[in-house]
Amino acid sequence: MTDGVQFGGYTADGSSPPPSFVVELTEFSGPLDLLLTLIREEQVDIYDIPIARVAEQFLARIRTMALNDAADYLEMAARLLRIKAQMLLPRGDGGEAWDDPRAELVRRLLEYQQMREVVDVLERAGEERRSRFARAYIPLAAAPPEAPLALSLSELLAAVDRILRTTKDPTMHDVIARSVDVPGAITLIRALLALRAHAMWTDLVSRDAEPWQILSTLLGLLEMAKLGECKVLQPRPFANVEITSDAASEAA
Amino acid sequence: MTPLAKLLEAALFASARPIPTDELAALDADASKAAIAAALDEVREHYDVDGHGVELVEIGGGWQILTRAEYTEAIERAQLASRPARLSAAALETLALIAYRQPLGRAEIEEIRGVSVGSVLKSLHERGLIDVVGRGEGMGRPLLYGTTPIFLEYFALRHLEELPRSDELAVALKAEPRPL
Numbered sequence: 001m002t003d004g005v006q007f008g009g010y011t012a013d014g015s016s017p018p019p020s021f022v023v024e025l026t027e028f029s030g031p032l033d034l035l036l037t038l039i040r041e042e043q044v045d046i047y048d049i050p051i052a053r054v055a056e057q058f059l060a061r062i063r064t065m066a067l068n069d070a071a072d073y074l075e076m077a078a079r080l081l082r083i084k085a086q087m088l089l090p091r092g093d094g095g096e097a098w099d100d101p102r103a104e105l106v107r108r109l110l111e112y113q114q115m116r117e118v119v120d121v122l123e124r125a126g127e128e129r130r131s132r133f134a135r136a137y138i139p140l141a142a143a144p145p146e147a148p149l150a151l152s153l154s155e156l157l158a159a160v161d162r163i164l165r166t167t168k169d170p171t172m173h174d175v176i177a178r179s180v181d182v183p184g185a186i187t188l189i190r191a192l193l194a195l196r197a198h199a200m201w202t203d204l205v206s207r208d209a210e211p212w213q214i215l216s217t218l219l220g221l222l223e224m225a226k227l228g229e230c231k232v233l234q235p236r237p238f239a240n241v242e243i244t245s246d247a248a249s250e251a252a
Numbered sequence: 253m254t255p256l257a258k259l260l261e262a263a264l265f266a267s268a269r270p271i272p273t274d275e276l277a278a279l280d281a282d283a284s285k286a287a288i289a290a291a292l293d294e295v296r297e298h299y300d301v302d303g304h305g306v307e308l309v310e311i312g313g314g315w316q317i318l319t320r321a322e323y324t325e326a327i328e329r330a331q332l333a334s335r336p337a338r339l340s341a342a343a344l345e346t347l348a349l350i351a352y353r354q355p356l357g358r359a360e361i362e363e364i365r366g367v368s369v370g371s372v373l374k375s376l377h378e379r380g381l382i383d384v385v386g387r388g389e390g391m392g393r394p395l396l397y398g399t400t401p402i403f404l405e406y407f408a409l410r411h412l413e414e415l416p417r418s419d420e421l422a423v424a425l426k427a428e429p430r431p432l
Contacts, residue, residue: 029341030367072367118348129408130335132318
């Protein structure tokens, strides 16, 4: 077997050119399917595959398909070419048994062919079943939806009345709004800074200040710093905060 | 029909899936296995002899009432029911391998089919034809797949043994498939 596989298409030994029709590769379910088809078309013995010829045919077919889809086929093509190369190696003349490089491929092809037989069986059986319908079945909802509420206004009011009468007098709580007073805090800070250019955080917030007052002062201070009315400085963590009136520093 | 045959007929009509014989037997505690079999025969003959549009079929590990094939086209044309989508060649090949060699992992299927089968496995799983039945040894402990009762139903098989044995196939594998 000395004929070469050319990517251009034809072999030098004058074997017939590959069929000229374009093969839709989607008709094959994989490289083994294509290989088996070729072997069948060529009517060659699966145990004695003319690897060079089949490899050439294989390449001719996969050249028609987009390379992106061809990875599985290219892998098989590479395998075929490798087997072809191995076939060209001189075989030992001695009594050593010759390991046919095609053996693994033959095994896989036979395995694949057997699977295809099962596919035929399944296909026929599936077609048989598809041609008949079972009774359509719509499972019931787990719980049927509840009937819409049928209730008159007076019945509803009577129900509310019953509930109110069975409950004790509700305990009333007065909820006092202690809203944060940022504008008030700003006014205070401004007043303080008008008197003295420098102030400390402890001057602004008395020891017994309530949380809302502390919060108001902090927000007011940050707001003023943002507006550029004062500078806020904390020399080190947890130290007292120094507040400097910006107007004062400019005036100074 | 005997009362038992009528009872079985009603149960078969009510069920969406094939009913296994032992579940049919549970309908009547007094009925023997033989009586159930006789009653099933009675229902089947009733449909066949009197000429009904439906027939009683043993399928998917149980019994089911199905419409006769000759009415399928008319029913489908009227859009009263539609046949399930045909399986692709890739899906059939994958199913064939799983049916014979289950539990089977993805790598083995790809080795035999020579193509990657990830998406095929996914769609077969979604259709309920295969299910994960375990995990293999080795790297990554791969998922192993097996066929489901829906597989039997889809192919109108009573059980897996109804598939041809590997030695009945024209090409026998050297590596013997696992016994089913």
